[in-house]
Each structure stands twice: as C-alpha cells, then as structure tokens.
Amino acid sequence: MKASMLCFLSVPMLVAGLSGCGRSSSNPTNISYRPVGICKGYETPAGPITAGANEGFAVFKIESVDNTKYGGSFAFSQERLFVNQSPPVLALGSANRRFVHPDPKFAQAMGFTSIPQTTILAGEKRDINSVVIIPIGINNPSGGADANQFSFELAYDTGSGQRGEQENVNEGIVFTITNPADAKWSVVENCKELSFK
Numbered sequence: 001m002k003a004s005m006l007c008f009l010s011v012p013m014l015v016a017g018l019s020g021c022g023r024s025s026s027n028p029t030n031i032s033y034r035p036v037g038i039c040k041g042y043e044t045p046a047g048p049i050t051a052g053a054n055e056g057f058a059v060f061k062i063e064s065v066d067n068t069k070y071g072g073s074f075a076f077s078q079e080r081l082f083v084n085q086s087p088p089v090l091a092l093g094s095a096n097r098r099f100v101h102p103d104p105k106f107a108q109a110m111g112f113t114s115i116p117q118t119t120i121l122a123g124e125k126r127d128i129n130s131v132v133i134i135p136i137g138i139n140n141p142s143g144g145a146d147a148n149q150f151s152f153e154l155a156y157d158t159g160s161g162q163r164g165e166q167e168n169v170n171e172g173i174v175f176t177i178t179n180p181a182d183a184k185w186s187v188v189e190n191c192k193e194l195s196f197k
Contacts (some may be wrong), residue, residue, distance in 0.1 A: 028174040029074045029120070030066040033154055035059070035179060036131065038138065039191035044105040054139040056187055057101070058083060058152055059194055062128040063178060067120040070172065077117045078102060078132050083152040085137060097157075100132045107131055110196060131196060138187060153177070 036059040041050035051057055060081075067074045078100045086096040104114035112130040120126050136152070158171040188194060 027069040027071065028172050029070050030064075030174045030176055031076075031154070031156070032063040032066070032176045032178055034061050034063065034177060035152060035183075036061050036196055037194040038136070038187045039194060040187065040189045042106060042109050042191040044109050046105070049103070049105070051135060054137060056136055056138040057106075057133040057191065058098075058136045059131055059133050059191060060154060061131050061196060062115060064125060064127050064129075065120050066125040068123050068125050070122060072122050074120045075117070076120055076126075078115045079117075080157045081132060081134070081154050082157060083134055083136065084155060097155075098134050098136050099157075100134055103133070106133050106191070110191060112196075133191075 038056040038058050039051075040056055041048055042057075043049075062078070062081075065074065065076050079102050080099075082097045082099040084097055107114040107130055110131055115128060115130045115132065118126070134152075154175055155169050156173050156175075157169060158173065
C-alpha cells in the first residue's frame with residue numbers, strides 16, 4: 001500500500017491548563033502522550049472500519065496520567081479527550097472539536113487494552129499505555145500552512161458551565177507530548193502499519 005506523504009508534526013510543549021474556580025492550575029494533573037500517526041482504517045472481528053472521504057483517524061498513545069501534584073482525585077475518561085480543528089481565530093471555541101471515538105475494538109485490534117473510565121487518586125501516577133483514535137478531517141481543515149496541517153495537540157473537556165455550555169478546557173491539566181521535536185508521519189491506509197512503540 002502506498003502511503004500519502006503528509007506530515008503529522010509533533011512539537012514538544014506543555015499545554016498549560018486554564019485557571020478556573022475548580023481545579024488549581026498551579027498543581028496540575030499531567031497527561032503524557034504521543035501522536036502515533038494517521039490512518040484510514042482498521043480491521044475488527046465484525047469487519048473493517050474505514051474513515052470517510054477526506055477523513056482519517058488520528059492515533060494517540062496515552063502513556064500516563066500523573067496526579068501526584070494535585071490534592072484531589074481526577075476522573076479520567078478517554079471520551080473527554082479531543083483535538084480542535086477550528087481555524088486559529090476560533091481555536092478557543094468549540095466550533096470543530098473532534099473527540100475520541102470510544103470504540104474498544106480499535107485498541108483491541110492494535111493489541112492494546114481499551115482505556116476504561118478511571119479515577120486517579122491524589123498522589124497517584126497511573127500508567128495507561130493504550131491507544132485512542134480521533135476521527136479528523138485531513139484536507140487541511142485548519143486553513144493553516146501545509147507543514148502544520150497535522151500538528152494536533154490533545155485537549156481535555158473538564159466540564160460544562162451552569163447553563164450547559166462547555167466552558168472548561170484543560171482546567172488544572174498539563175499535557176506533555178513525548179515525541180521528538182522533528183517527528184513526522186505519513187497517512188497510511190491500515191492502522192496496523194503505524195509504529196506504536
């Protein structure tokens with residue numbers, strides 16, 4: 001199978017949590033992860049799962065959740081992880097949030113255990129070492145430069161406002177990307193072709 005030569009760029013950085021009236025951003029929970037790549041489909045016992053036209057699956061390996069600095073428990077749910085494919089002007093809004101597709105068949109097909117919703121106690125660090133997928137647009141939906149087309153950073157929806165609107169993103173959470181600064185990936189047809197190590 002021929003892979004498209006589109007970049008999936010990783011920039012090692014910390015995405016600082018926004019301060020709010022709930023969790024403290026001075027003693028954050030740290031989620032370590034690495035982008036693995038983008039693929040168009042995968043096989044399951046029930047049959048193949050494929051992305052639509054101009055779409056793909058962004059694959060991320062969640063390595064650990066470190067709650068040793070925060071004084072309370074942290075309810076970790078993979079379904080709250082997302083990437084924001086909005087143009088930079090709208091990036092703080094919720095116009096184009098792409099959330100994790102919580103299909104346990106994906107992790108199993110890649111040889112991992114699905115990530116259950118779990119509570120990380122205060123002072124605890126939990127190794128996750130599993131993968132998640134997020135259905136994304138791969139036709140440069142951000143409108144940015146081609147080199148940054150697949151530079152995705154995870155975010156976490158930490159709750160809703162009193163009127164139901166999503167107000168809190170990354171509140172009291174710091175993300176650490178563990179890829180090398182110059183890491184690049186191709187879009188591949190089969191998710192099994194990606195390197196999960």
